[in-house]
Amino acid sequence: MSKVSIIGAHNTAFGSFVKKDKETREVTDLKSIYELINEAGRGALADAGIEAAQVDGIWVGSCSPSLFANQEHLAPNALEVDPMGLRFKPATRCEDACASSSVALYNALYAVESGRCQTALVIGVEKMNLLDTKGVTHALACSSHWASEGAMGMTFPGLFAEYAKGYRDHYKYSDAKLAEMLAAVAALCYRNGLDNPLAHFGKGSPADRLGLSSAAAILGLPEDKNPMIAAPLRLHDCSLVSDGAAGLVITRTDLARKRGKPVVEIAGIGQTTERMAINVRPNMWELMAGKEAARLAFAEAGIIAADIDVAEVHDCFTINQILCTEALGLSADGKAGEDYLAGRFTRDD
Amino acid sequence: MSKVSIIGAHNTAFGSFVKKDKETREVTDLKSIYELINEAGRGALADAGIEAAQVDGIWVGSCSPSLFANQEHLAPNALEVDPMGLRFKPATRCEDACASSSVALYNALYAVESGRCQTALVIGVEKMNLLDTKGVTHALACSSHWASEGAMGMTFPGLFAEYAKGYRDHYKYSDAKLAEMLAAVAALCYRNGLDNPLAHFGKGSPADRLGLSSAAAILGLPEDKNPMIAAPLRLHDCSLVSDGAAGLVITRTDLARKRGKPVVEIAGIGQTTERMAINVRPNMWELMAGKEAARLAFAEAGIIAADIDVAEVHDCFTINQILCTEALGLSADGKAGEDYLAGRFTRDD
Structure with missing residues (x-):
C-alpha cells in the first residue's frame, strides 16, 4: 500500500468556455488554459489549507495542449498558481492521452514515496474548445497510432x-x-x-x-x-468536448494524519500500457x-x-x-x- | 545521494532524416519517430545486457511530437522496442520543452527510488524535420508562453x-x-x-x-x-533542427553493483522551474x-x-x-x- 494521501482537491466547472462568432469565425477565449490551471491549483491548495511554499513539486497532466491551445511546455505555467510560493519548484508535465492526469498523479506519488517530495500539487487540465470540429478531430487522432490510424x-x-x-x-x-x-x-x-x-x-x-x-x-x-x-x-x-481542470494536493500519510483533518489515503494504484x-x-x-x-x-x-x-x-x-x-x-x-x-x-x- | 545507477545507454545518429521534394513538396520520412524510439530503446537494453522483460516501467521524453510528427500519446509506442517483453509495462511521457528527456529520467529515477520499479527504460526522442521552417517555428513558439509571446x-x-x-x-x-x-x-x-x-x-x-x-x-x-x-x-x-533519440537503462545501485559490469551512479540531480x-x-x-x-x-x-x-x-x-x-x-x-x-x-x- 502506498503511504501517500490526498489532503486537498478542487474541480473547476466543466464546459465550453469560448464564444465563437459564426460570421467572422472569431474565437474569444472566456476561460483560458492558464486560468483553468490557476483556478484548480488555488482551489486545491485552499482545500488542503496549506501555503504554496509548502509544495515541493508540481505535476501537470494534459493531453495535447499544443494542438488545442498552442501551449506546449505547460507545466511551468502552474507556477502562476502562486508565483511567490511556487517559483523554482520542479514542474513536470505528464501525457498519456486520456490518462494524462492519472499518470501525473502516479508520478507525483512516486516522488512522494521516494522521499524527493513531502507534498506535491497535481493539476489536470484540458482546453479543447478553441478549435473547430475538424481541429478537435485531428488533435484527438494524434493520440491514435498516427502512422497506421490517424x-x-x-x-x-x-x-x-x-x-x-x-x-x-x-x-x-x-x-x-x-x-x-x-x-x-x-x-x-x-x-x-x-x-x-x-x-x-x-x-x-x-x-x-x-x-x-x-x-x-x-x-x-x-x-x-x-x-x-x-x-x-x-x-x-x-463524450463532450470540454474545457476544465482539477487539482489535488498529496502528501505523506504520516504527515497528513498529524493535521487533524480528513485524510484520503491512496490505497492502491495500477498503471499498465x-x-x-x-x-x-x-x-x-x-x-x-x-x-x-x-x-x-x-x-x-x-x-x-x-x-x-x-x-x-x-x-x-x-x-x-x-x-x-x-x-x-x-x-x-x-x-x-x-x-x-x-x-x-x-x-x- | 540517489541510489540509482545507469547500466545501459545508446544514442542514435542525429540528423535530418527526411527527403523533401522541392517541386511536389512531398516529404518522405527516412527514419520515423517510431524507428528512432525502437533503435534507442533496443540499443540501451543491449548495452545493459538485460532482457526487456526485466524492465518495470518506461519513461519517454519528447517535446512536441504531435506538432512535429502528429503523434501525441507517444509513450505506448515504446512498447514496440520489444512487444513481448514490454507489453503492459507502465509507460509515461514527460514533457518540459528542451528538458523533456531530462525530466523523463528524473521521474524514472523517482520511481526506482520509491521502490515502484527496480529497472526502468528511459527514452528521449525528437523528430523535427517533417515540417517546413514555418511549421518548426510555430512548434517551438508553442514552448514559449503562448499568450504573451508566441x-x-x-x-x-x-x-x-x-x-x-x-x-x-x-x-x-x-x-x-x-x-x-x-x-x-x-x-x-x-x-x-x-x-x-x-x-x-x-x-x-x-x-x-x-x-x-x-x-x-x-x-x-x-x-x-x-x-x-x-x-x-x-x-x-x-542549433540545428535534428531528428534523433537516446535511451538509458537505470536500476537500483545495489542491483547494478551485483552485475559485475560498469556502473554509473547518478550522484545528484536538481530540477527547478x-x-x-x-x-x-x-x-x-x-x-x-x-x-x-x-x-x-x-x-x-x-x-x-x-x-x-x-x-x-x-x-x-x-x-x-x-x-x-x-x-x-x-x-x-x-x-x-x-x-x-x-x-x-x-x-x-
Whole structure:
C-alpha cells in the first residue's frame, strides 16, 4: 500500500468556455488554459489549507495542449498558481492521452514515496474548445497510432466504434441490443450530470431539456438529434468536448494524519500500457491492459472488486465505460452492458 | 545521494532524416519517430545486457511530437522496442520543452527510488524535420508562453535573442565582443561534432566544409552564409533542427553493483522551474532557476563546481550555452563568454 494521501482537491466547472462568432469565425477565449490551471491549483491548495511554499513539486497532466491551445511546455505555467510560493519548484508535465492526469498523479506519488517530495500539487487540465470540429478531430487522432490510424483517416470515434463492433460480435449481441446498452450508459451519465453543479451537461443543458435520463428517451430521439458518428456509435455515445481542470494536493500519510483533518489515503494504484495500434491488439472486446491495471491496484489495496463502494469510470465513449466496468471486475465479461441496462449501477448502489 | 545507477545507454545518429521534394513538396520520412524510439530503446537494453522483460516501467521524453510528427500519446509506442517483453509495462511521457528527456529520467529515477520499479527504460526522442521552417517555428513558439509571446509573433530565436541582449547590456559588452564570444561557443560545438560520429554536423558537414572550427572563421563568413536570425543571434548561433533519440537503462545501485559490469551512479540531480513568460522574469542576463538546480545537484552529490571533469551544456542557442555554463558555476557570472573565447573549455580540459 502506498503511504501517500490526498489532503486537498478542487474541480473547476466543466464546459465550453469560448464564444465563437459564426460570421467572422472569431474565437474569444472566456476561460483560458492558464486560468483553468490557476483556478484548480488555488482551489486545491485552499482545500488542503496549506501555503504554496509548502509544495515541493508540481505535476501537470494534459493531453495535447499544443494542438488545442498552442501551449506546449505547460507545466511551468502552474507556477502562476502562486508565483511567490511556487517559483523554482520542479514542474513536470505528464501525457498519456486520456490518462494524462492519472499518470501525473502516479508520478507525483512516486516522488512522494521516494522521499524527493513531502507534498506535491497535481493539476489536470484540458482546453479543447478553441478549435473547430475538424481541429478537435485531428488533435484527438494524434493520440491514435498516427502512422497506421490517424494518417489513414481513422478518427477517435472510429477507434471506439471498432471496440463497439468487437464487443457486439464477440458476445453475439444484436445491433438493437447494443444500441440499448449504450443508451443506458449515456442516460446514466446524463443523470449524474444533472446532480453535478460542475458538469458540462447539467441542469438546463440540452440533455436535460431533451429529457435524456433514460435509455428509452435516447433511443426515441429522431435521427437528426442523435446522428450516427461512427457506426455503431451515435452522437450521444460520444463524450463532450470540454474545457476544465482539477487539482489535488498529496502528501505523506504520516504527515497528513498529524493535521487533524480528513485524510484520503491512496490505497492502491495500477498503471499498465497496451500496444498502441489496434491492429496489433489481440482482440477488440476487452481492455486487457485495463484488467491487469485493476488487478495491480486491487492487490496493492488488498481488496477485491466486490469491496468497491463507488467507482468513476472513463466514459469518453459509452462502449468504453462498458469495457472499463468489465476491466474493473464490477461486471462479468460481456455483461456490463446488460448490467447498465438493468439499472445495476446508480449513485446509491 | 540517489541510489540509482545507469547500466545501459545508446544514442542514435542525429540528423535530418527526411527527403523533401522541392517541386511536389512531398516529404518522405527516412527514419520515423517510431524507428528512432525502437533503435534507442533496443540499443540501451543491449548495452545493459538485460532482457526487456526485466524492465518495470518506461519513461519517454519528447517535446512536441504531435506538432512535429502528429503523434501525441507517444509513450505506448515504446512498447514496440520489444512487444513481448514490454507489453503492459507502465509507460509515461514527460514533457518540459528542451528538458523533456531530462525530466523523463528524473521521474524514472523517482520511481526506482520509491521502490515502484527496480529497472526502468528511459527514452528521449525528437523528430523535427517533417515540417517546413514555418511549421518548426510555430512548434517551438508553442514552448514559449503562448499568450504573451508566441501569439504575438515571438519566435524561439527571438526569445534567446532577448537573453543575448540582456547579457550584453548588463555586462557592458560591445556588439562586436558579444559576437566574438558567441562565435567561440559555436566553433567549439562544431569541433566537438567533428569528433562525434553520431553528430548532425560532423565530418563532411557544411560546418566542416566551411571550416567553422574557430570563432574567426565564423566571424569571417559573408553575410549570406551567416545571416541574422534574431538580432544579435545569427544562423550559426542557432542549433540545428535534428531528428534523433537516446535511451538509458537505470536500476537500483545495489542491483547494478551485483552485475559485475560498469556502473554509473547518478550522484545528484536538481530540477527547478522558472516562471514561463520572460516579461515576469527578474532579469535577462542569468538563469536563476538553473543556478538553483545546479546548487541542488551539487549538494546532493556532495561536490562543488570545481570538481567537475566533464560537462554537457544545453546549446540550443550559443547564448544559452554561456548562461548555462555560468549557472553551473563553471565560469563566474558574466565571464563564460570570455572563457569560451579564451579557449578555456576544450575536450581535454
